[in-house]
Amino acid sequence: MTSGAMPRDSGPHDTAPYDLVVVGGGPAGVAGALTAALAGLRVARVDSGPRLGGQYFRHPAVPGRAAGLDRFLRQARALGARADVLLRHQVWAASREPDGDLLVHCTTRNAAGTSREERAVVLRARRLLIATGAHDRPLPFPGWDLPGVLTAGGAQALLKGGGVVAGRRIVVSGTGPFLLPVASGLAGAGARVLGVYEANGGLGLARHPLLALGKAGEAAGYAAALARHRVPYRTRQAVVAAHGEHEVEAVTVARLDRDWNVTATHVVECDTLAVGYGFVPQIELGTQLGCQTRHDVDGSPVLTVDTTLRTTVPGVWAAGEPVGVGGWRLAELEGRLAGRAIIADARTSRTAGTSGIAGTFGIAGTASAPGTTGASSTAGTSGSTGALPTAGAQPSGAPAAGANANGAPATSPDVGDAPSTGADVGGARAARVDVGGGEAVAVVPPVFARRRERWRAFGEALQRAYPVKPGWQGWLRDDTLVCRCEEVPLARVREAQALGATDARSVKLLARPGMGWCQGRICGYAVSCLAGERPQPPRRPIAQPVTLGALASLAPDGALIPGSAPVPDSAPTSDSGPGSAPASGGAGGGAPDDHPAH
Numbered sequence: 001m002t003s004g005a006m007p008r009d010s011g012p013h014d015t016a017p018y019d020l021v022v023v024g025g026g027p028a029g030v031a032g033a034l035t036a037a038l039a040g041l042r043v044a045r046v047d048s049g050p051r052l053g054g055q056y057f058r059h060p061a062v063p064g065r066a067a068g069l070d071r072f073l074r075q076a077r078a079l080g081a082r083a084d085v086l087l088r089h090q091v092w093a094a095s096r097e098p099d100g101d102l103l104v105h106c107t108t109r110n111a112a113g114t115s116r117e118e119r120a121v122v123l124r125a126r127r128l129l130i131a132t133g134a135h136d137r138p139l140p141f142p143g144w145d146l147p148g149v150l151t152a153g154g155a156q157a158l159l160k161g162g163g164v165v166a167g168r169r170i171v172v173s174g175t176g177p178f179l180l181p182v183a184s185g186l187a188g189a190g191a192r193v194l195g196v197y198e199a200n201g202g203l204g205l206a207r208h209p210l211l212a213l214g215k216a217g218e219a220a221g222y223a224a225a226l227a228r229h230r231v232p233y234r235t236r237q238a239v240v241a242a243h244g245e246h247e248v249e250a251v252t253v254a255r256l257d258r259d260w261n262v263t264a265t266h267v268v269e270c271d272t273l274a275v276g277y278g279f280v281p282q283i284e285l286g287t288q289l290g291c292q293t294r295h296d297v298d299g300s301p302v303l304t305v306d307t308t309l310r311t312t313v314p315g316v317w318a319a320g321e322p323v324g325v326g327g328w329r330l331a332e333l334e335g336r337l338a339g340r341a342i343i344a345d346a347r348t349s350r351t352a353g354t355s356g357i358a359g360t361f362g363i364a365g366t367a368s369a370p371g372t373t374g375a376s377s378t379a380g381t382s383g384s385t386g387a388l389p390t391a392g393a394q395p396s397g398a399p400a401a402g403a404n405a406n407g408a409p410a411t412s413p414d415v416g417d418a419p420s421t422g423a424d425v426g427g428a429r430a431a432r433v434d435v436g437g438g439e440a441v442a443v444v445p446p447v448f449a450r451r452r453e454r455w456r457a458f459g460e461a462l463q464r465a466y467p468v469k470p471g472w473q474g475w476l477r478d479d480t481l482v483c484r485c486e487e488v489p490l491a492r493v494r495e496a497q498a499l500g501a502t503d504a505r506s507v508k509l510l511a512r513p514g515m516g517w518c519q520g521r522i523c524g525y526a527v528s529c530l531a532g533e534r535p536q537p538p539r540r541p542i543a544q545p546v547t548l549g550a551l552a553s554l555a556p557d558g559a560l561i562p563g564s565a566p567v568p569d570s571a572p573t574s575d576s577g578p579g580s581a582p583a584s585g586g587a588g589g590g591a592p593d594d595h596p597a598h
């Protein structure tokens with residue numbers, strides 16, 4: 001199987017609402033979308049990238065296959081046959097209509113991604129699954145703005161997506177097991193990896209039985225790869241400064257105490273530095289819709305969900321990293337569970353004689369007639385009647401759940417080892433789960449619930465094993481840029497604090513960190529730490545970059561101008577995905593994986 005077989009842009013655009021729109025084409029989004037599509041729901045799956053895969057299943061342009069990739073590719077292919085797969089569609093906002101439907105606001109370029117022309121597309125949906133993953137979490141240090149300094153995820157995205165090795169003499173630094181695949185991938189691709197510097201102690205993985213259980217084999221594989229390429233792995237050490245006239249030429253590596261205070265230093269000459277201090281879940285679409293958040297073990301704001309992955313906002317589910325960083329296996333499982341809950345919700349709506357959120361949750365107004373959205377270019381699937389299909393029924397000629405694309409029986413071995421979706425929903429074997437208000441409307445078999453608990457505990461243990469310790473703040477100098485977009489040095493942050501700013505928001509208002517291009521995605525965590533508080537949920541009305549031209553194509557009330565003609569690409573009105581800047585991650589827009597399918 002090759003990535004050339006992956007679905008590319010597909011999907012008719014008309015105006016009937018989808019039963020489900022899934023944002024995110026990683027393991028969570030694909031599993032959720034496929035589960036729902038197999039049961040006959042009309043599904044659209046949207047991703048800003050040129051192909052499905054997300055962060056983990058980016059198709060390697062270099063030899064080596066990620067564990068689970070074949071299975072993921074089967075899922076993605078099955079999804080392409082049953083749902084609208086909208087690639088290169090960047091979602092910048094989600095909103096609720098008075099009738100209860102959800103609008104998913106995207107921008108897109110032409111199918112090949114070669115044009116700079118961008119146009120707005122709005123999808124109307126009864127339900128939304130947020131599976132937007134996470135992006136890298138960098139920390140500032142002197143010289144982190146030099147060319148040649150990348151996030152670990154950025155270096156990996158270059159390699160996996162385009163086969164580009166970020167440099168020739170590379171240092172990898174930060175914390176967490178993610179440093180290992182990055183270093184071994186770079187070494188395997190021919191780079192000389194001069195060292196992996198893990199700021200925490202080396203027993204992180206082994207200390208927790210769950211970690212040892214779940215990752216021992218994988219860790220051993222990476223250890224063997226590093227040994228083969230003679231890459232030193234040093235614990236309680238980290239890069240605390242990068243040096244160079246025009247680009248990075250050397251880094252200062254420090255020995256650290258338990259709190260990451262520097263105890264000794266030495267200099268390593270290199271041309272590239274890849275740094276990563278964990279991940280930041282992307283939850284903007286959820287917070288735009290008013291979803292409640294909580295703080296995860298590592299302090300990151302994540303979306304609050306119940307056991308069926310339902311958020312606190314009717315009609316909105318979330319799965320994978322936006323619910324808490326925990327790895328691709330957990331993300332896939334959560335996608336499946338969310339898909340099952342969504343099927344149950346659709347059936348409940350149908351049984352209740354309603355056609356969506358408005359009926360189900362008592363939102364004022366009637367569900368819109370098919371094809372009418374108030375936004376004339378709103379995309380949807382054709383042939384919708386507004387009535388939700390039963391599991392197993394197909395509205396548009398797709399194979400029924402329980403049959404594959406060739407009409408063969410049996411359905412979704414690849415959506416997991418679950419019994420078939422259609423049989424489970426409402427089936428006698430399934431556990432019914434209370435999702436609020438005492439009403440059992442969703443189905444999560446206990447075996448899945450237990451598995452999710454186990455993997456979630458694993459994810460949390462991982463976060464505990466690789467914390468960010470406060471000593472990093474001592475690595476900064478007065479002139480160290482904390483916010484690169486607005487060029488705010490540490491001294492200005494401290495001035496703001498001296499003027500009375502006691503939280504990150506006040507620091508931002510007084511000193512402008514987070515006001516620029518990336519809207520705090522890169523510096524937000526650091527500014528919160530410097531201000532002495534946990535990171536707060538994002539309050540961004542624009543989740544991803546959108547051009548003034550695309551915005552100008554929207555009518556004043558936010559509806560899309562009929563026709564949604566292509567508009568010229570112009571300066572972004574807000575933030576950019578961190579893809580193109582130095583020390584930027586691979587998430588969000590601009591990921592450099594624009595190579596032809598292979």
Ligand SMILES: Cc1cc2nc3c(=O)[nH]c(=O)nc-3n(C[C@H](O)[C@H](O)[C@H](O)COP(=O)(O)OP(=O)(O)OC[C@H]3O[C@@H](n4cnc5c(N)ncnc54)[C@H](O)[C@@H]3O)c2cc1C
Pocket residue numbers: 023024025026027028029046047048049053054055056057089090091092131132133134135136152153154156178181182279282319320321322326327328329331332543544585586587588
């Ligand atoms: C940079 C990075 C590198 C990683 N590398 C590894 C690794 O090598 N090994 C490993 O085991 N784990 C890795 N992980 C962790 C692993 O990727 C995750 O555990 C897993 O992929 C989570 O799956 P997901 O479906 O939740 O999100 P993802 O796989 O991240 O998928 C999310 C998808 O949503 C899309 N998206 C996000 N926002 C929008 C939007 N507004 N509009 C349209 N599309 C959007 C993204 O393009 C992406 O394709 C990495 C994580 C990151 C952040």
